[in-house]
Amino acid sequence: MEQPTGGAEPADAADGTAESLDRPLPEGVRRKVVALVSEAFGGLTVGELPSQLRQYARFTPSRRAKFAGNAMAAALESDPVFRRRIGERIGQTQPELAEALTSGAPPAAADPVDVAAAAYVLRPGGWVKLVAAAGEEVQRAHAERADEETRRELERLREELDRARGQTRADTERLRSELEASRKEADSLHRKLRSALSEVKRGEAALRKAGAEADTVRAEAAAQVSAAESESRRLKARLSEAEASVEAGRRAAREGRSVEDMRLRLLLDTVLDAAQGLRRELALPPSSLRPADGVEAVEPGRMSPKDIAARALSETDPALLDQLLALPQAHLIVDGYNVTKTGYPQMPLEKQRLRLLGGLSVLAAQTGAEMTCVFDGAELAAPVLLAPPRGVRVLFSKAGVTADELIRQLARAEPAGRPVVVVSTDREVADGVAKAGARPVASALLLKRLSRV
Numbered sequence: 001m002e003q004p005t006g007g008a009e010p011a012d013a014a015d016g017t018a019e020s021l022d023r024p025l026p027e028g029v030r031r032k033v034v035a036l037v038s039e040a041f042g043g044l045t046v047g048e049l050p051s052q053l054r055q056y057a058r059f060t061p062s063r064r065a066k067f068a069g070n071a072m073a074a075a076l077e078s079d080p081v082f083r084r085r086i087g088e089r090i091g092q093t094q095p096e097l098a099e100a101l102t103s104g105a106p107p108a109a110a111d112p113v114d115v116a117a118a119a120y121v122l123r124p125g126g127w128v129k130l131v132a133a134a135g136e137e138v139q140r141a142h143a144e145r146a147d148e149e150t151r152r153e154l155e156r157l158r159e160e161l162d163r164a165r166g167q168t169r170a171d172t173e174r175l176r177s178e179l180e181a182s183r184k185e186a187d188s189l190h191r192k193l194r195s196a197l198s199e200v201k202r203g204e205a206a207l208r209k210a211g212a213e214a215d216t217v218r219a220e221a222a223a224q225v226s227a228a229e230s231e232s233r234r235l236k237a238r239l240s241e242a243e244a245s246v247e248a249g250r251r252a253a254r255e256g257r258s259v260e261d262m263r264l265r266l267l268l269d270t271v272l273d274a275a276q277g278l279r280r281e282l283a284l285p286p287s288s289l290r291p292a293d294g295v296e297a298v299e300p301g302r303m304s305p306k307d308i309a310a311r312a313l314s315e316t317d318p319a320l321l322d323q324l325l326a327l328p329q330a331h332l333i334v335d336g337y338n339v340t341k342t343g344y345p346q347m348p349l350e351k352q353r354l355r356l357l358g359g360l361s362v363l364a365a366q367t368g369a370e371m372t373c374v375f376d377g378a379e380l381a382a383p384v385l386l387a388p389p390r391g392v393r394v395l396f397s398k399a400g401v402t403a404d405e406l407i408r409q410l411a412r413a414e415p416a417g418r419p420v421v422v423v424s425t426d427r428e429v430a431d432g433v434a435k436a437g438a439r440p441v442a443s444a445l446l447l448k449r450l451s452r453v
Helices: 027-041 051-056 061-067 069-078 080-093 095-102 112-122 127-282 305-311 318-325 336-343 349-367 403-413 427-435 443-451
Strands: 331-335 370-375 392-396 420-423 439-441
Touching (some): 027 112, 095 112, 318 439, 331 349, 331 403, 336 349
Parallel strands (some): 420 439
């Protein structure tokens, strides 16, 4: 165990009497004591620390003072060994102050709070008086600061009072000026009021005169209304007479039309009899052709696009498209951008169109089928200058109409029974053309077929 150095021996061991404070440490002295212990704390090993303080061994002095201040103060008061070790550290860091306290002559120029804090830890003879004197010094300094603050506050209040008085005088002068202006304005308003009252009286007189004139006008209007009612009754009587005359004319016209209808019927019978006689004379046979025979459609027993799946071909097999286009009078409708953006989306739109139309031209020459390629023209700033290839009809949708709607219109325009094949991956387009009787196929199928061209 280490031995105390010089005057660091506690006072109760030196003279046999224990000194103790009869009041709590002044707050300033307590903060200084905690700071001294926190600084000296780091020079001790973990084994030299009281058990309740070992958890703070790795803290920085500032964090130690913040979180372990109460614990260090309690250990310093209750553990003489810990207090002695802290005193030894203070003797090493502040040897002049420690020697002066041990000799009983603290330096006069030193801060009383620093002296009291060191005395509280070292416990030399008379340390209680030093602590009490430091507390009184702190209170005196606090009182002086409070007096100084009170004086400054008083000076500030005096300055504010002077400013308020000046402001009050300025406001009083301003209010007097405003009051004088208000009085002048009130006088002007009184004059205007008297003038307005005179105008009101003149207006009331004019109103009474206008009322009398209105009564006269009403009487004249009543007389005119009575005359108008009489005229209305006379006109109604004349109208009744005119209606009776019109009805008589209508009856006469109906009788005349009956004579004309009779003459027309007689002429029609004459024409029919003449036509029958001419047919007998020319010996014309009955006609065997009917208008329905001229409508192109799929006759019973012929294949339709829905019958092509008989060979169980895959939906992506190019042979399926060949079978569809081999049907009589087949019509292939292509959703242009849907196919090009599926097959070669990285190319510019112009090159996409040219590549697709070139392939369709070759396919049309090979199969002989009618082909229509539809592009969306809603976003075009100007018409596309394009020469359609041989055998391919090229259409752009109008403003406000999408390519999908144009494709559905083309499918609905075809007669029922004609083989119509629509190439599009768009499900909405496929469902729409299927309802119109067309056969939808995927864009990938046409791309595979064109790759063989």
